[in-house]
Amino acid sequence: MTTPLIRLENVHKTYFNGDLAVEVLHGLSLDIEAGEFVAIMGASGSGKSTLMNILGCLDSATGGRYLLDGEDISDLDADELAALRRRTFGFVFQSYNLIATSSAQENVEVPAIYAGTPAAERRARAAELLTTLRLGDRLDHRPSQLSGGQQQRVSIARALMNGGRIILADEPTGALDSQSGEEVMALLRSMHEQGHTIIVITHAREVAERADRLIEIRDGHILSDRTKRRVPDRAAPEKLKQISGSSGVAAIADFSEAVKMAFRALRANLFRTILTLLGIIIGVSSVVAMLAIGTGAQKSILDRINAMGSDLLLIRPSMANFRGTGNIVTLRPEDADAILELPNVATAVPEVTGTVTLRYGNVDYQSQADGTVPTFTTAKSWQVARGDFINQNDVSTYAPVAVLGTTVAKTLFPDGTDPIGKYVLVQKIPFQIIGVMESKGAGAGGNDQDDVIIMPLSTANLRLFGQKYVRTITVQVKxxxxxxxxxxxIQSLLNTRHKADDTMITNMSSIREAVTETSNTMTLFLGSVAAISLLVGGIGVMNIMLVSVTERTREIGVRMATGARRRDILIQFITEALVVSAIGGALGVALGLGIGVLARYLGAPIEFSIGPVALAFACAFATGLIFGFLPARKASRLQPAVALSSE
Incomplete structure (x- = not known):
């Protein structure tokens, strides 16, 4: 005797709802030979759909044995059952169970995708099947654009895609008019004649009578098993064997296919997708823009400090040494000479400053006068753009010469006249202009460093300020x-010279470190605020994916029925989350860069770098992966039979 294709031995099926157990199948035993056309008939609640789910490996029995080709499948895991469904079964459902977002051809291709069939081959096969079923002009139509009979023919083509050695048809005519129902039954008969084993599940006797063998089931028991016609034993044609053996491993053919599925699913709910994208876009753009602003502000401040010199010490009198008249009575030019003798001192630049009124022609202008020495340019890293700077001879001879900052030069000589050689009145005293400094820009306090007139220290003290003290000494170390x-x-030297602790020294290097630390803290704070926005966007991704899983539960069941493994479903839904996050990340990066460019145009210090941009995009991608995993895992853990029965 030959081994039957399907053998059920004392199969039981019990459903559990809490402590309540409901037994639906009560010890069924049944053999089905290869090439048979069998109808299993029963009223609603008789257990026929449960039996079909067990026969199609969509559900498992709670007792007994199920042998397929003599192999007990009870020990197969979920992925092995998926492979068995893919290479052995084809399903035709009463409600068609087509994927609404895919075309007829794409629906038919689904089983071949999970079989790893190359794209060109599966497209050609799907087109051939649909053409054979008189749907050659409907390849690009979606299910909503097809009639019920046409949708059922698409479902039949899908069942045949991988060969469909066993065709399980669940109420195939239940949702069709009589003519369409006749056409579907004729197609099933034709498939039977080609070598397929056909099992029809129905409640309609007129449909069941079209089969060669009629099994009637009631209350979980086989009531009768009647063979109307016996067909000679025959194996499936070679053509079926070749198609059913298309691949032994279920896998999405390539990542691009998963991305295409993701785009179709997201396009189906475009408005909801856009709202989800907004969360990612806002989060990523916030990260990019805020880090650019924070980094730019930090760089701007550090540049100003560097412009002053980071290896500098700024010596000033302590506040206790300011008299009511505002005169400084502590530091002298000789202190700078003494400091210059110390071993690690490169320059020591004394300065005296004060507000003065300048006049050239009919232009009066109030500016800052700075009396200093020739090493000023070295200590301050500030060079002359045109002309000369003051020299030691100018200091020794109390020469009335001056060098202008660019702001003063533009103000006094608005017509572009070269100021070098011209005389400018400083507090009504004529000074000859010998040079113009390079533009320095705003200082650390935001003041305009170019709004200055520089002159010899001796001249300033004698002719303008009438004092012998200096306001500051700037020391550059080696x-x-x-x-x-x-x-x-230096502090010890000054204390000894003055016989008092009457000076204070500011270390510019320490200021730089403090500013850097503060700026880093602020940048971290801004980044944290932006990261919260990104987190909110990630929660939005998780919400949309959870809703998507709920809405597409039946689609998940269809994909599992056609051979998708749990890993395939997991990859598909994670890919959808990644696609949303990648699109949102790209748009967010573009928006963040745009905000930065606008802020720079408005005068804000902005510093772009690849690091924050890459970090923001990577965080968006990671957000999709992390927040998409839970919904994807939920989808992959659904039982095929449960998913197919969902509303």
């Missing part, structure tokens, strides 16, 4: 690593 020790030496 070795920045020894700046703290040099600061202590």
């Amino acid at each position: 070795n920045g690593d020894m700046i703290d020790a040099t600061q202590d030496q």
Whole structure:
């Protein structure tokens, strides 16, 4: 005797609802030979649909054995059952169960996708099947554009895509008019004649009588098993064997196919997708823009400090040494000479400053006068753009010469006249202009450093301010690593010279470190605020994916019925989340860069770098992966029979 294609031995099926157990199948035993045309008939609640789910490996029995080709399938795991469904079964459902977002051809291709069939081959096969079923002119139509009979023919073509050695048809004519029903039954008969084993599940006797064998089931028991016609034993044609053996491993053919599925699913709910994208876009653009603003502000401040010199010590009188008249009575030019003798000191630049009124022609202008020495340009890293700077001879001879900052030069000489050689009145005293400084820009406090007139220290003290003291001494050290020790030496020297602790020293290197630390903290704070926005966007992704899983539960069941493994479903839904996040990330990066460009145009210090942009996009991608995993895992864990029965 030959081994039957399908053998059920004392199969039981019990459903559990809490502590309540309901047994639906009560020890069924049944053999079905290869090539048979069998109808299983029963009223609603008789257990026929449960039996079909067990026969099609969509559900498992709670007792007994199910042998397919003599192999007990009870020990197969979910992925092995998926492979078995893919290479052995084809399903035709009463409600068609077509994927609404896909065309007729794409619906038919689904089983071949999970069989790993190359795209060109599966497209050609799907087109051939649909053409054979008189749907050659409907390849690009979606289910909503097809009649009920046409949708059922698409369902039949899908069942045949991988060969469909066993065709399980669940109420195939239940949703059709009589003519369409006749056409479907004729197609099933034709498929039977080609070598397919046909099992029809129905409640209609007129449909069941079209089969060669009629099994009637009631209350989970086989009531009768009657063979009307016996067909000679025959194996499936070679053509079916070749198609059913298209691949032994279920897998999405390539990542691009998963991306295409994701785009179709997201396009189906475009408005909801756009709202989800907004969350990602806002989060990513916030990260890019805020980090660019924070980095730009930090760089701007550090540039200003560097412009002043980071290896500098700024010496000023302590506040206790300011008299009511505002005169400084502590630092002298000789202190700078003494400091210059210390071993690690490169330059020591004394300065006296004050507000003065300038006049050239009919133009009066109030500016800042700075009396200093020739090493000023070295210590301040500020060079002359045109002409010359003051020299030691100018200091020694109390020369009435001056160098203008660019702001003063433009103000006094608005017509572009070269100021070099011209005389400018400073507090009604004529000074000859010998040079113009390079543009320095705003200082650390936001003041205009170019709004200045620079002159010899001796001349300023004698002719303008009438004093012998200086306001500050700027010290540039040779070795920045020894700046703290040099600061202590200078303080000790000044205390000895003045016989009092009447000066204070500001270490510009320490200020730089403090500013850097503060700026980093602010940048981190801004990034954290932006990251919260990105987190909110990620929660939005998770919400849309959870809703998508709920709405597409039946689609998930169809994909599992046609051979998708749990991993395939997991990959598909994670890919959808990644696609949303990638699109949102790209748009967010573009928006963030746009905001940065606009802020720069409006005058804000902006610094773009690849790091924050890459970080923001990577975070968006990771957000999709993390927040998409839970819904994807939920989808992949659904039982095929449960998913197919969902509303």
